[in-house]
Amino acid sequence: MTFRIQPAMLKIAAAAWLLGATSAMADTALEFTQWWEPELPAGSLRAIMNDFEAANPGIKVTLVSGPYATTRDQISVGAATGTLSDVVGLDGAWVNNLNAQNALADMNPMMDASGFDKTQVADIIKVDGKAVMFPVASFVYPVFVNMDLAAQAGVTKLPSTRAEFLEAAKKMTHADKNQYGWVLPLSLQTPSGVQNDLMSWVWASGQSMMADGKPALEGKPVVDMLTFVKSLNDAGVVSPGIATKTEQEKVEEFVNNRVGMMIDSLAHVNLIRKRNPKLNFDLIPVPVVENYTGKRGLPYASWGIGISAASKHQEEAWKLIQYLMSEKVNAKLVSLANAFPGNVNAKPDFVTSDKAFGKAFEIFKSGYLANEFTGLPVAEDLMTQFDVEAQKMLAGEQSPEQAAASAQKGWMAKF
Amino acid sequence: MTRQKRSHHRLKRAVAPYLYLSPSLLIIGLLMLLPMVTVIGYSFQNSAVLRRDPSFAGLKHYQAIFADPVFWSSLWHTLYFTCMSVVFHMTIGMVFALMLNSDRINPTLRNILRVLYILPWLFTAVIIAVIWRLLLEPNGVVNSVLMQMGIIGSKVEWFSSPETALHAVTFANIWAGYPLFMVSLLAGLQGIPKDFYEAADIDGAKAYQKLIFITIPQLMPIIISISLLDFIWTMQVFPLIWITTGGGPIYSTEVLSTYTYKLAFSSYNLSQASASAVVILLISLGLTLFYIRYQKAR
Structure with missing residues (x-):
C-alpha cells in the first residue's frame, strides 16, 4: 500500500502551521517570578494563571518559582542586570533597594489610565511617591x-x-x-x-x-x-x-x-x-499600653507584587496584577494560602469554616495592617x-x- | 626528514601536553579563576553588582572593613575557632588512631569502635548543627546530664550566652572534624615498619618513648600536611556557625565567613563583602603557598 500526499493535504497543513505560528507570535509571554507556588497546594497557582490566560487571550504566563531566599537573590541579580521578570513577587523589605536600582515600575500611571479603584486594596506600597507594590496576601501576627x-x-x-x-x-x-x-x-x-x-x-x-x-x-x-x-x-x-x-x-x-x-x-x-x-x-490581638483604646496595628508579612521597570509588556503585566487583586481571584488565592486578602472586599472561605481563622479575621477587620519595615x-x-x-x-x-x-x-x- | 617536517613535529610535541591539559584548564579558569578575579574587581567598585555602571572606589571598601571593629573581632574569633579545632582534631585523631591500631584491643571491639569513631564524618554540616543545637539547648540532654552529675547548678545557654557560644560552636566543629585526622594517621601508623618498635623493645624503650621517638616523627609529614589543610578548610567554615548561632549572640561567634555573608546578603553591600572575601582569600592563599612549599621540600 502506498501513501501519497495530496496537494490539498499539503495546503491544509501549511495553513494550520501558519495559523499556529501567527497565533504563537501574537501571544505575549509574561514571566512571573515568585516564591508562592512552592508554598501553595500543587498546581493551584498554575490553575489561576490558566484562568487568567483564558480571560485574556494572547497573554501567556510563565511561572518562575523557587524558595523565598533563592527568589530574593534572583530578583536582586535580575534588578542589577536588567533581566528582572515582567511581574515579580515582592517582600516589603526589598522594595527600597529595588527602587534605588530603578528596577520597579511606577504603577500610578497604570492605575490612572485603567481607572483602577484604589479603595478596594488594603495597601499600596509607595517609595519616593512611586507605587511599587501591592500586598496580594497578608499573613498577620496575632x-x-x-x-x-x-x-x-x-x-x-x-x-x-x-x-x-x-x-x-x-x-x-x-x-x-x-x-x-x-x-x-x-x-x-x-x-x-x-x-x-x-x-x-x-x-x-x-x-x-x-x-x-x-x-x-x-x-x-x-x-x-x-x-x-x-x-x-x-x-x-x-x-x-x-x-x-x-x-x-x-x-x-x-x-x-x-x-x-x-x-x-x-x-x-x-x-x-x-x-x-x-x-x-x-x-x-497583641496587647497594648495601658488606657489605649484606638485601633490596633496588626503586624504582618505579605506576598507583594510589582512590575519590572525593564519589562516590555507592562500593559499586560498590569492586567495580571489587576486580575490577582480583583475581589474573587484574590479571595481564591488567599483561601489557598490561608492568608488575608489584599482586596478589602474579598472574603476568604476559611473565615467562615474555621473558628480560629474566623477569630483572626475579626482581629484583622477591627485593626489595621502595620509593618514599618516595609519600604x-x-x-x-x-x-x-x-x-x-x-x-x-x-x-x-x-x-x-x-x-x-x-x-x-x-x-x-x-x- | 626535512627540516620543515622536523620543526612541525617539534611543535606538535610541544603543544600536545597543553591540549591534554586544556579541558581542565578551561574548567579551572571558568569555575575558579574567573569568579575570583570578578570578586577582586567588585572589591574596587562602588555598588558592585547592584548598579550597571559601578564607579571605581579604590581602596575605600578595604579601609571601611579594616575600620570596622566587628571585622577585627571576627578575625580573632576565626583564629580561635580554627586553631582550637586543628589542635583538638589532631589530638583526638591521634588518640583514636593509636587506639584502633593497638593489638591490645579485641579485634571485634576495634571494628565497632572504628565505625563509631568515623560517624561524625558521615553527617553533613547541617545535620551536625541541628544535633548540637538539640543537645546543647537550655532544656537539652547535656544540661540535664551535667545537672544530675552536679557539675552545673543551673541551665547553661551554651549557644545563647556570649561567654560560652564560641567555645560551644568550636566544640561542635571539633567533634565533626577529628575523623579526617584519625583516618589519615591510622593509615600512617600502619605504614610504620615493625622493625623500629622491635629495635626499641630490645633497647628497653618504654611506650611513651616509642611514641615520642618513633611514632610521632614517622607521622610528622602526615601531621603537618593534614594540619595545614585542616587550617585552610576550618577557616572557611560557614554552615555550622550560621545554623547554630548565626554569628551571635552579640557578634560573639562572628567569624570572617558569617561577617562576609551578612555584608552581602543582609546589608546588600556587595563591594565590602567582596573586600572581606579577598582578605579571606589572601589568608588562605598564604597558607596554601606554605603548604605547597612544604610539599615541594618533601
Whole structure:
C-alpha cells in the first residue's frame, strides 16, 4: 500500500502551521517570578494563571518559582542586570533597594489610565511617591495562647494590656517544668523576630518607630517596648535561649506545651494543628499600653507584587496584577494560602469554616495592617542591628535607653 | 626528514601536553579563576553588582572593613575557632588512631569502635548543627546530664550566652572534624615498619618513648600536611556557625565567613563583602603557598 500526499493535504497543513505560528507570535509571554507556588497546594497557582490566560487571550504566563531566599537573590541579580521578570513577587523589605536600582515600575500611571479603584486594596506600597507594590496576601501576627496552660495557671481573662500580659506570663511560668509564659526568637540568622516579636508591641498600640520618615528609636514608644520586654526577661517568664532561637523553634516550643503565649504568623495555624492535634489554643490581638483604646496595628508579612521597570509588556503585566487583586481571584488565592486578602472586599472561605481563622479575621477587620519595615532601606540589616542591641540589653550589658540610642545611631547611618 | 617536517613535529610535541591539559584548564579558569578575579574587581567598585555602571572606589571598601571593629573581632574569633579545632582534631585523631591500631584491643571491639569513631564524618554540616543545637539547648540532654552529675547548678545557654557560644560552636566543629585526622594517621601508623618498635623493645624503650621517638616523627609529614589543610578548610567554615548561632549572640561567634555573608546578603553591600572575601582569600592563599612549599621540600 502506498501513501501519497495530496496537494490539498499539503495546503491544509501549511495553513494550520501558519495559523499556529501567527497565533504563537501574537501571544505575549509574561514571566512571573515568585516564591508562592512552592508554598501553595500543587498546581493551584498554575490553575489561576490558566484562568487568567483564558480571560485574556494572547497573554501567556510563565511561572518562575523557587524558595523565598533563592527568589530574593534572583530578583536582586535580575534588578542589577536588567533581566528582572515582567511581574515579580515582592517582600516589603526589598522594595527600597529595588527602587534605588530603578528596577520597579511606577504603577500610578497604570492605575490612572485603567481607572483602577484604589479603595478596594488594603495597601499600596509607595517609595519616593512611586507605587511599587501591592500586598496580594497578608499573613498577620496575632498572639497565640495555649488555653490549657492558661486554665491550669488560673488565667481566666486573656491579656489585653501589657501589664495583664506580664501577669499572665508569670502565672504560666514553671521553670522547674521547662514551662514559660512567653517565647522570644532573636536569632541573628533570621532577625525577623525584631519585626514580628518586638516592634509588633509598638505598632499594636498605634505607635511608631519612625518620625517624619526617619528612625525614632529613642522615642518613648520603642524605649517603653524595650523596657517592657526587659521586664519580662527579668521576671524569668521568657523561654531561655533567646539569642539563638529561630521562629521555627518558637513554634515547636508552643506546639509542645512549653510556652503559654507567642506572637506568630496565622500561616502557622495548620502546621500547629498538624504537629499537635490536641493543642487547645486561641488567638488574641497583641496587647497594648495601658488606657489605649484606638485601633490596633496588626503586624504582618505579605506576598507583594510589582512590575519590572525593564519589562516590555507592562500593559499586560498590569492586567495580571489587576486580575490577582480583583475581589474573587484574590479571595481564591488567599483561601489557598490561608492568608488575608489584599482586596478589602474579598472574603476568604476559611473565615467562615474555621473558628480560629474566623477569630483572626475579626482581629484583622477591627485593626489595621502595620509593618514599618516595609519600604525601608536594607530592612534586614536594620533588624540585625536592632537585634544585637536588644541582645546586649537582655544580657544586662546596657539599659533600654542605651540600646535604643545605639540602634538609632546605626540606623541613621543606613538612611 | 626535512627540516620543515622536523620543526612541525617539534611543535606538535610541544603543544600536545597543553591540549591534554586544556579541558581542565578551561574548567579551572571558568569555575575558579574567573569568579575570583570578578570578586577582586567588585572589591574596587562602588555598588558592585547592584548598579550597571559601578564607579571605581579604590581602596575605600578595604579601609571601611579594616575600620570596622566587628571585622577585627571576627578575625580573632576565626583564629580561635580554627586553631582550637586543628589542635583538638589532631589530638583526638591521634588518640583514636593509636587506639584502633593497638593489638591490645579485641579485634571485634576495634571494628565497632572504628565505625563509631568515623560517624561524625558521615553527617553533613547541617545535620551536625541541628544535633548540637538539640543537645546543647537550655532544656537539652547535656544540661540535664551535667545537672544530675552536679557539675552545673543551673541551665547553661551554651549557644545563647556570649561567654560560652564560641567555645560551644568550636566544640561542635571539633567533634565533626577529628575523623579526617584519625583516618589519615591510622593509615600512617600502619605504614610504620615493625622493625623500629622491635629495635626499641630490645633497647628497653618504654611506650611513651616509642611514641615520642618513633611514632610521632614517622607521622610528622602526615601531621603537618593534614594540619595545614585542616587550617585552610576550618577557616572557611560557614554552615555550622550560621545554623547554630548565626554569628551571635552579640557578634560573639562572628567569624570572617558569617561577617562576609551578612555584608552581602543582609546589608546588600556587595563591594565590602567582596573586600572581606579577598582578605579571606589572601589568608588562605598564604597558607596554601606554605603548604605547597612544604610539599615541594618533601
